Every structure is written in structure tokens, then in C-alpha cells.
Amino acid sequence: MTIRRFSTLASRLGAASLAAALLVAGPAAAAEDGGLDRQRLRQTLNAMHEAGMYGTYSNVVDGRRSWKGAAGVADVETRRPVRPEMVHRAGSITKSFVAVAVLQQVGKGTIELDAPIGRYLPDLIPGERGQRITVRMLLNHTSHIANHTEVIFPTIESLDANRFRAFPPEELARAGLGAPATGSRG
Known part of the structure; x- marks a missing residue:
């Protein structure tokens, strides 16, 4: 697919579809010699911008090569x-x-999808809740643990006030776990 055709196509796509179109256009833009095709990667970013994205950036790593x-x-x-x-x-x-990372571990046999999450995170999700919620429920969003964003960012002003703050993952998890469940698990 040429960049010109890609730009025309991308201008017709929504922002959410643009990423999928990039993957179809060419994974990691491999050059014929097996290296990274830096020119094609640059053209792809430019095409995204020309299609209407204000700005975009990328870091591509393929073994020891990066761009x-x-x-x-x-x-x-x-x-x-x-x-x-x-x-x-x-x-x-x-x-x-x-x-994807969790499913890779499932494939390696180090995590079981239907195991209770308390098996893997006993200090974070102890007790009955940790035994009743499974890894699968976390992945398919049926655990009904509350979304931490409503707890940490309750107002528009709090979004701006905290935009440069880094949140430790445990803090985000505890915020969701500390809020009332959004429904019955499963």
C-alpha cells in the first residue's frame, strides 16, 4: 500500500481505526535486508499526522535495532x-x-485463567474477594471492581491538578478496590 493511498484511506478512518490500519499497512516496517525501514516508519508517522492526528510519536524495537x-x-x-x-x-x-502479557503467562503455564486472583496478589486482594474473583474476570471486566479513575479524578479540575503525578500501580488498585463494587462478580 503506498503512502498516498494510505493517507487517503486514513483520512476516512476514525482515530480508533487508524491504529488498526497501520498494523495492516505493514508490521514494524521491515526492510528487505531484515532491518527496520526507517524511511517507511517516518512516512507512516507523517501519514498519520496528515490524516488528522495533531501529533504522534513512536518507538519501534526489533531485537537490537530500534527507531x-x-x-x-x-x-x-x-x-x-x-x-x-x-x-x-x-x-x-x-x-x-x-x-496480552497475562495471556502470554497463561500460555507458559505460570498463570491460570480460572484461578482466584488472591493466589497471585494475596496482599492486594485478600480474603473472600480475592478467592471469588478470577484472573479471567479481571481480563473480561466482570470482576466489578470499581474503576480507580472515578476515585482519583472525581472532577475535571482534579484531572488537570494531577496530570503530571505518577501513581504507583498499588495505589490505583487500592483506589478501585476501596470503592463499592459496581455489581455482582461474574
């Missing part, structure tokens, strides 16, 4: 450019990465 790049602006008012080394909160997409 970092950026396109567009980080701030639409000041026009400050995006830099490849910028720090960004991953947000909801984190759930997909965690699920």
Missing part, C-alpha cells in the same frame, strides 16, 4: 512539536497490553 520518530504538534495552541522522547499516559489501551 524513534515523531510528527506533528504536541500543543495545538503553541505549535510545540512532538518529540520522540515525550512521556504520555497510555490510558485505556494499557488494558490490552496487560491482557
